[in-house]
Amino acid sequence: MRGDLMLALSYLSLPLELGLGFLISAVLGFYIGRKIDKALASAPLFTVVFLSAGMALGFFNAWRLLEKVDRRLRKK
Structure with a gap:
């Protein structure tokens, strides 16, 4: 029962982890780019360059996270 609860919570946290990972990398890229531009x-x-790089990194991290979840699902 406890294992099922932990699995359910990990799936509920997935959208939050995806969204925050993408948002943080994009905002950080924007911030660094602004500082260099100033x-x-x-x-x-x-x-523009660092914002684009941050967004690309956010997509890459989301891809890796989804692959990890997919591997976990295929094991079961």
Whole structure:
């Protein structure tokens, strides 16, 4: 019974983990890009580059997480 509860909670946390992972990487990329743009007076070049990189990293992390969940489901 306890194992079923833990499994259910892990599946409920999946959307939160996906969303936060994507959001944090995108916001961090935006922040770093803005700081570099302000230092070099090159707005919005680095903001766009680092935001894009952050979003790509967020998608990559989501892909890895979903693959991990898929492997766990296939074992059962």
